[in-house]
Amino acid sequence: MGKNLVIVESPAKAKTIEKFLGSEYSVKSCFGHIRDLSKNNLSIDIDKGFEPEYEIPPEKRKVITELKKALKDAEVVWLATDEDREGEAISWHLVQALNIDQGNARRIVFHEITKPAILEAIKNPRQIDNHLVDAQQARRVLDRLVGYEVSPILWRKIKPALSAGRVQSVAVRLIVEREEEIRSFRAESSFRITGLFRVAGQKEDVTLEAELAKRLKTREEATAFLEKCIGAEFQVSGVETKPARKSPAPPFTTSTLQQEASRKLGFSVAKTMMVAQQLYESGRITYMRTDSVHLSNLALATAKKVIAEKYGDNYIKTRQFTTRSKSAQEAHEAIRPTYLEQEMVTGDASQKRLYDLIWKRTIASQMSEAILEKTVAEISQSNSPELFIARGEVLRFEGFLKVYLESTDEEEGDTGSKMLPPLKQGDRLMRQLIRATERFSQSPARYTEASLVKKLEELGIGRPSTYAPIISTIQKREYAEKKDKEGSVRNYTQITLEGNRMDSEVKQERTGYEKGKLFPTDIGTVVNSFLMKYFENIMDYHFTAAVEKEFDEIAGGRKAWRDMIRSFYTPFHQKVKETMSVSGKQSGERLLGTDPVSGKKVYAKIGRYGPIVQIGESEGNEKPRFAGLQKGQSIEEISLGQALALFNLPRKAGSYEDAEITVAIGRFGPYVRHQGQFYSLGKQDDPYTISEERAIEIIEQKRKKDQERTIRQFEGEPPISILKGKYGPYISSGGKNYRIPKGSDPEGMTREECLDIISRGSKRKK
């Protein structure tokens, strides 16, 4: 056992570093934060200057015990947590929680996990930066105050178990406002004029495609223009050729990795992070939660060598990128392969694909620019001053494009690179075909998980370690949902001039189809407008950036953290109290119309368990009738007819084995009920129309499936069954499940043995 104890945050890092340091050093990891405010209450003593009350959460007790044990043998403790605000605080908490003697503690930092970097760090120890720790405490306390004071207002005024926070509420706001933009968007159409020409004096099949520089507003204008083309002469009035360059994108950060994996591989941000974690733990990539585009000198040198060997010296261009984002803390390197020589890795398909993406992006970032030649030709015509433009692009040297090209969020346009035929000024052109095509302006696009992360990063909201959890939180709280949108068919006009004939036809195109986009839910919309009304400052897109500035001042020792929190908290808490008493219940209620049967009013609104429709008034003696909205329906869009249809359930679908079959929609979707048992409907089944035959089929299918997973069954009180589950056989009785101890044979177990396990199982729970 060494005399030196080094503590880092990640166990994978600990393993690597241990190899670099001699036997005098033992390296342990603390697995991130080891203390925090208690989850169960505010844990901030406001009267004592916002004193935070920290505790060691139960899941961290084991880590603390381990570290204390390691501490006994150590003479010097090297606190090697990450070099950022959170890392500094972790070191401070370690000193506090482990009772480390300040005299024996040394704080060290390094940005790359290489032997020289670590030895250098050990040569330059420092003390814990208390100002930086204070900045972290301010961050922590602010987030707790906002989250734990605003959320309860939502429970009271909207629905229990909702949440609000500095980060998540702004993420929801982005989604809600984007939806509003889309709703108020009115597509405008214009006519795009394209022409196909033959170049005089060249072979028959040499043609030139060009587009009119200007779009024409109306059909009439377009027709008039085409008419003018009939007798017109066309010629090349100018040709300009310019060299152009394209540069590679910087290596990956967490956010850009999530975006590219989403666009190129179709991964959700959670999937990307899971696969990246696997690659990191097996030592194949560097740390995956980073905001830095920095590459180590070793990585730069290796990339150079790999590129020289694979593609040749003229493909090399070594670059060090600098981070543009102001909020970046740059405690780590960019995400890159640990060993750039390795072009491929073993593993499952996802690991291979993500690694491939990371390898290509990293290598491309160190390759030379692509050199292009762009040609623009102007075509004039005798009957109109409007110019046609033809664009061509030739790749002279592919450079980094040999390996990798970054994708964009925009839909594919029709501006692919193409070559122009040889042209010179004065060349005469024969008109083959001129076409006016009606085009529509595009509404803004809904966010994908990854494009929302991109937006949040631009606003400086959230951190690499929280992007994926934020996306999951807003969906778990049912503020937003990821879904596809069916497109619709739209008519457009196309007018074609060929020879002297002009034809107009109405064509159809699909539009508005979207896959895997984030849509706001009714609850998300209501919560957002409530928060916008009462807590505009927190909902401000610049709120985080503004408080970050103050945290920086605290970190720089120019401001006291308790003062900063006080000046935020005083008006904020006042607003909390005021909102609690002033604001009414928010249900997002919308009047849909009158029920023709009862003559009562029909509303859609948010109920205790989610969106509902209601017939009749809440006030008064008579109880209103309620029905929950179905998946895909919203308060905003549901019609009176759709709302009334929801009251047709539960309905009788027939009978089976002398018992009635009823159909209804529950919390988990549509179901058939028979003799007290529930059977879920399939995707293709409609609860409003399902036949008796189909309902019976569903019941029998479920019975058969249950039969198949049953290993043994014991009659008697209580009935017990041994079932096959995802994690092996288990015992089920009285609606509870119990594990079977290792070594028992589930086939040969007796009822008594099962009862024994059940009684022991329930004892353990107490």
Add this chain to the structure above:
DNA sequence: CAGTGAGCGAGCTTCCGCTTGACTT
């Protein structure tokens, strides 16, 4: 884990940022 939804009142929910296993039915 399944038919709720008013209102009463018990007790509960909730934040952001750092890190991975232990655990599951």
